[in-house]
Amino acid sequence: MSNPGPSLRGAVDLSGLVRRANTPPPAPGSTPEPSGSGLVVEVTEATFPQIVELSSRVPVIVELYAPGLAPALGAIVESYGGRLVLATVDAQANPGIAEAFQVREVPAAAGILAGRPVPLFVGTPAEDQVRQVFDQLLQVAQQNGITGALDPNALPADGEGGESADAAEPVEEPLPPLHQEAFDAISGGDYAAAVAAYRKAIAQNPRDTLAVAGLAQASLLQRLDGAVADDLRTAAADAPASVAAQLAVADLDVSGGHLDDAFARLLDLFPSLDTEGREAVRTRILEYFEIAGADDPRVVAARRRLTLLLY
Numbered sequence: 001m002s003n004p005g006p007s008l009r010g011a012v013d014l015s016g017l018v019r020r021a022n023t024p025p026p027a028p029g030s031t032p033e034p035s036g037s038g039l040v041v042e043v044t045e046a047t048f049p050q051i052v053e054l055s056s057r058v059p060v061i062v063e064l065y066a067p068g069l070a071p072a073l074g075a076i077v078e079s080y081g082g083r084l085v086l087a088t089v090d091a092q093a094n095p096g097i098a099e100a101f102q103v104r105e106v107p108a109a110a111g112i113l114a115g116r117p118v119p120l121f122v123g124t125p126a127e128d129q130v131r132q133v134f135d136q137l138l139q140v141a142q143q144n145g146i147t148g149a150l151d152p153n154a155l156p157a158d159g160e161g162g163e164s165a166d167a168a169e170p171v172e173e174p175l176p177p178l179h180q181e182a183f184d185a186i187s188g189g190d191y192a193a194a195v196a197a198y199r200k201a202i203a204q205n206p207r208d209t210l211a212v213a214g215l216a217q218a219s220l221l222q223r224l225d226g227a228v229a230d231d232l233r234t235a236a237a238d239a240p241a242s243v244a245a246q247l248a249v250a251d252l253d254v255s256g257g258h259l260d261d262a263f264a265r266l267l268d269l270f271p272s273l274d275t276e277g278r279e280a281v282r283t284r285i286l287e288y289f290e291i292a293g294a295d296d297p298r299v300v301a302a303r304r305r306l307t308l309l310l311y
Contacts, residue, residue, distance in 0.1 A: 039150065040074045043087040045096045051087045057101035057148035059084050059141045061120070061134070064091040064098055066106045073109065076130055081148040083138060087112075098228050102256025111137045114144055119257040151192055176201070182214055191222035216290040223251050243269070243277045247284050263302040270309050282306065 014278045025043035041302055043051050043062075061084055077086040077120035091106045101117055102111045108128075112119035118140070120133050129200075141147070175183060176269040178201040201208050229252055236249035246269050253262035266281050273281065285306060292299050 007099045018141065022074060022267050034072045039078050039082060040086045040088065043089050047096055047216045052112060052115050054085060056114045058150055059137055059146060060112040062089060062101065062112060064089045064103050067092055069107060076127060084134060085150060102258050103254065108207045112143060113141050117187060117257060179211065186218060186221065191218050191225055194218040195222055211233055213290045216287040219287065220251055220254060220291065224255055247280065254288055254291065258290060259298045262288060263298065267302065267309065268306050
């Protein structure tokens with residue numbers, strides 16, 4: 001397992017994630033195909049938005065596999081009694097989903113909580129390790145008010161998700177007005193308005209650390225809005241010395257939870273830059289620190305390396 005553990009901090013909303021070139025829109029009436037239990041569904045790019053929507057009520061595990069390699073997590077997910085749902089994805093047939101999670105090899109697993117991707121693991125860990133990761137994901141879900149559960153027939157063939165009658169309702173503290181304004185703006189895809197709301201909150205209280213982190217994430221979403229992942233990666237490959245191109249693809253890496261890749265890309269570039277370029281990279285890296293949180297071990301390592309480069 002290559003990640004320090006599930007966390008929603010630093011995760012971005014999949015509904016606003018980078019659009020892939022030539023990805024067809026969802027077909028009218030298309031729905032995921034459920035397993036016998038109803039808690040395991042085979043998902044395609046057309047039906048993926050329904051699974052993202054479901055993740056606001058119950059955590060979703062996404063298992064990406066290759067042809068000839070059968071999904072292996074169904075029995076474990078079903079043993080959680082409806083507290084988890086498994087979406088299986090043929091990564092070769094659905095490259096847009098693999099790109100959204102920045103998956104470079106399969107099998108791989110990720111979570112979705114309230115529309116946000118959470119990298120889990122690559123490969124096939126032992127069952128006890130898988131359960132440990134899933135338990136951590138459920139803890140993160142609870143911390144973020146995602147406490148629903150589905151009955152064994154929650155995903156019928158007509159595609160209508162059914163939350164169990166006794167599923168726990170999220171209990172959340174009300175957000176401060178400007179934070180709520182920013183949250184509503186992000187939900188509506190108006191990232192510029194979210195940035196403005198967070199900036200206003202920071203102006204009123206410079207010590208509002210949640211607003212600082214929110215501003216960094218909303219700014220990331222605003223920069224990626226409407227971008228095409230393949231175009232960003234091609235531009236970065238064609239212009240390895242371009243600060244703008246490398247910053248853009250670093251944003252893409254962060255959007256998929258691959259902080260190590262983003263930090264390595266920018267810190268490797270840093271020594272070759274002029275003063276203006278170094279400041280642009282330093283500023284962006286500091287934003288990533290806010291998104292991930294100071295206690296993230298990837299942030300600790302990157303901060304140490306940045307300090308050595310600066311002094």
